[in-house]
Amino acid sequence: xxxxxxxxxxxxxxxxxxxVSYDRRPVLYGVDLEIPRGQLVGIxxxxxAGKSTLIKAVMGILPVSGGWVRIFGRPAARELRRVGYxxxxxxxxxxxxxxxxxxxxxxxxxxxxxxxRPSRADRDAARSALDRVRMLPYAERQxxxxxxxxxxxxxxxxxxxxxxxxxxxxxxxxGVDAVTEAAIIEILHELRSAGKTxxxxxxxxxxxxxxxxxxxxxxxxxxxVGPTEQVFTYPLLQKTYGxxxxxxxxxxxxxxxxx
Amino acid sequence: xxxALRPAALLLVLAxxxxxxxxxxxxxxxxxxxxxAVEFLTLxxxxxxxxxxxxxxxxxxxxxxxxxxxxxxxxLAGDAIAHAVLPGIVLGFFxxxxxxxxxxxIGAVLAGLAGxxxxxxxxxxxxxKEDTALGLVLSGFYAVGIVGLTMLQNHPLxxxxxxxxFLFGQAAALSPDDVRLMAVVTGLSLLIVLLLYxxxxxxxxxxxxxxxxxxxxxLLHHLVMVLLTFAVVVSLQAVGAVLVAxxxxxxxATAYLLTDRFHRMIFYSCLLGAASGGLGVFLSYLGNRLPTxxxxxxxxxxxxxLAFTFAPRHGLLHRTxxxxxxxxxxxxxxxxxxxxxxxxxxxxxxxxVPVGELQARLGEPDxxxxxxxxxxxxxxxxxxxxxxxxxxxxxxxxxxACAVVRNHRLWELYLTHAADYPPDHVxxxxxxxxxxxxxxxxxxxxxxxxxxxTDPHGRLIPSLGDLQQSLGVHPARPxxxxxxxxx
Numbered sequence: 001x002x003x004x005x006x007x008x009x010x011x012x013x014x015x016x017x018x019x020v021s022y023d024r025r026p027v028l029y030g031v032d033l034e035i036p037r038g039q040l041v042g043i044x045x046x047x048x049a050g051k052s053t054l055i056k057a058v059m060g061i062l063p064v065s066g067g068w069v070r071i072f073g074r075p076a077a078r079e080l081r082r083v084g085y086x087x088x089x090x091x092x093x094x095x096x097x098x099x100x101x102x103x104x105x106x107x108x109x110x111x112x113x114x115x116x117r118p119s120r121a122d123r124d125a126a127r128s129a130l131d132r133v134r135m136l137p138y139a140e141r142q143x144x145x146x147x148x149x150x151x152x153x154x155x156x157x158x159x160x161x162x163x164x165x166x167x168x169x170x171x172x173x174x175g176v177d178a179v180t181e182a183a184i185i186e187i188l189h190e191l192r193s194a195g196k197t198x199x200x201x202x203x204x205x206x207x208x209x210x211x212x213x214x215x216x217x218x219x220x221x222x223x224x225v226g227p228t229e230q231v232f233t234y235p236l237l238q239k240t241y242g243x244x245x246x247x248x249x250x251x252x253x254x255x256x257x258x259x
Numbered sequence: 260x261x262x263a264l265r266p267a268a269l270l271l272v273l274a275x276x277x278x279x280x281x282x283x284x285x286x287x288x289x290x291x292x293x294x295x296a297v298e299f300l301t302l303x304x305x306x307x308x309x310x311x312x313x314x315x316x317x318x319x320x321x322x323x324x325x326x327x328x329x330x331x332x333x334x335l336a337g338d339a340i341a342h343a344v345l346p347g348i349v350l351g352f353f354x355x356x357x358x359x360x361x362x363x364x365i366g367a368v369l370a371g372l373a374g375x376x377x378x379x380x381x382x383x384x385x386x387x388k389e390d391t392a393l394g395l396v397l398s399g400f401y402a403v404g405i406v407g408l409t410m411l412q413n414h415p416l417x418x419x420x421x422x423x424x425f426l427f428g429q430a431a432a433l434s435p436d437d438v439r440l441m442a443v444v445t446g447l448s449l450l451i452v453l454l455l456y457x458x459x460x461x462x463x464x465x466x467x468x469x470x471x472x473x474x475x476x477x478l479l480h481h482l483v484m485v486l487l488t489f490a491v492v493v494s495l496q497a498v499g500a501v502l503v504a505x506x507x508x509x510x511x512a513t514a515y516l517l518t519d520r521f522h523r524m525i526f527y528s529c530l531l532g533a534a535s536g537g538l539g540v541f542l543s544y545l546g547n548r549l550p551t552x553x554x555x556x557x558x559x560x561x562x563x564x565l566a567f568t569f570a571p572r573h574g575l576l577h578r579t580x581x582x583x584x585x586x587x588x589x590x591x592x593x594x595x596x597x598x599x600x601x602x603x604x605x606x607x608x609x610x611x612v613p614v615g616e617l618q619a620r621l622g623e624p625d626x627x628x629x630x631x632x633x634x635x636x637x638x639x640x641x642x643x644x645x646x647x648x649x650x651x652x653x654x655x656x657x658x659x660a661c662a663v664v665r666n667h668r669l670w671e672l673y674l675t676h677a678a679d680y681p682p683d684h685v686x687x688x689x690x691x692x693x694x695x696x697x698x699x700x701x702x703x704x705x706x707x708x709x710x711x712x713t714d715p716h717g718r719l720i721p722s723l724g725d726l727q728q729s730l731g732v733h734p735a736r737p738x739x740x741x742x743x744x745x746x
Contacts (some may be wrong), residue, residue, distance in 0.1 A: 002739055052699045093464075096464050097523075102460075109457055109474075110472035168471075
């Protein structure tokens, strides 16, 4: 599966001077980012830093008030087919009358095009995605009859079924137990090894330095981007989190245990 | 006869036959009812045919689009649109001064769109919330509509316009042209939903993700809302502005209770809509052309009531039944646990437990206790017959007892160790949790607590591996593999 990229292939994600506002109040401004291929990138920052906003704006879910985004060198809206997305679990109504398999099949809709129904091959792809997150036995269940961690895995399976090259994941570890978290991170590492690029919104600092190749420190603007070992430093984290004491002590612990 | 007496005599003459018929009125209405039912069911009358076709169509159309409204949590939008289109009906009538279906339709759709526009304007340019904006538009437009309708009623040109049918609905007032328009709208809606099913499903379930798939989510939303407006407008004459929202919500809500799959929900919703439409027209026909709207909605509400009570998974009866069986299971498990405790106190020396001791520990009165023993025997967890002095657990019952005790003690241990609860605070919590801990959770707890032997009170935590061995069910297994939890 690992195909070498053409030497001159443009980066999976390039963001220039991106500004996003809610009600004319900017929540993100002047974001510049360039993410190279095959990286597992963590987006880190305090609550309200605009982490989710950033990935939603990149995909055009939220309107952008300035700047541009290129995906594989082309305007984002044209290359959405190469983008996979795992939204936060809270973004949907889990009472919705659909089965687990129905939801995972939605990951295939992007490549199906209008008027065409999912084929047997699509169903097989959806099933194997479910198998990968070990949720195949639950395929026919209504999605409300699942635990939080299982729901998270269904969303991961749906993103896998998209078979994209660039993934955005919004807090994939929120509310899951340690076993599920380990299973999810393993899959993310597999995807990265297969040459995919992944941007993951994450809020837990101690695990952030373990999980990710690169970090984006975000607080309404980009504080720092780079390889984890270069960016995960006390001064930069302090700059990102401002004066929030509890988090700072957590940071101190995290930095302290590593050295 | 004097002039003064003449009117009185006239009254008498008039009253006489009336009194005579009053004596037979019951009989008369009965035969009339029967005749009317036959008349309706043979479909001989073209008016009946038109009314029935119209109601069936509107049922399908409203049921179809209502499904989307219910799952998108937009149920009240149907109500708002139904009220907002009323001024448009008046406008359409002024335009042609007849009940030309197309003119009314265009007027109503324009008014509906104006309503949606004002709704968006209020919501986006003030800090009022959606529900308030909805209420404002709904009542404001409706008031304009009522004023218009009343003016029309007094207008010399309108005469017998029959516009009041738009308020309460009269299927018999439908013209073949109206029904043709309904057929077009229903056909169009069915076709669009059939062709765009997967796009509509995805964008209803998860709009954000659908944007990422490249779907025009806003456009699809507007498409559904426009179809809904069409559906409301064509249904207005048969159901009436006041109640048309019920046709959007009720069949779809009923279907929502009946199934967990969206495509089936749509199908049931259309079916229920059509059934309500047909039944409503029939009843209103029997009632000598009473307004159709209330009857249709009444029928739909009856269907909902039935589903609410009897639906397989979400119905009231099923829920009550499930709750009761769960309560019974908890009572039985508590009895098993008590048997375990009694045997534990005696060092597991005796297999049987004296009935009197068990009853004393459980503290149940005779009748309840006997029922409990019977139920335990019926589930093959114990062997007991009236007159027996001792209760013996079956292997299955014993395993179950051990599982419950283990869950209880594991949980206590978890609370004291991992959650830092004082040991005298954990019992009540464990009493509840012991019945619902799943196998996965138990294994995680064991791993986390490093396969403990004793609970916070120093009592042994039963290991099912050992017990299975003692019962000769399975050869001994290393504990690290975890236990087989009996279900």
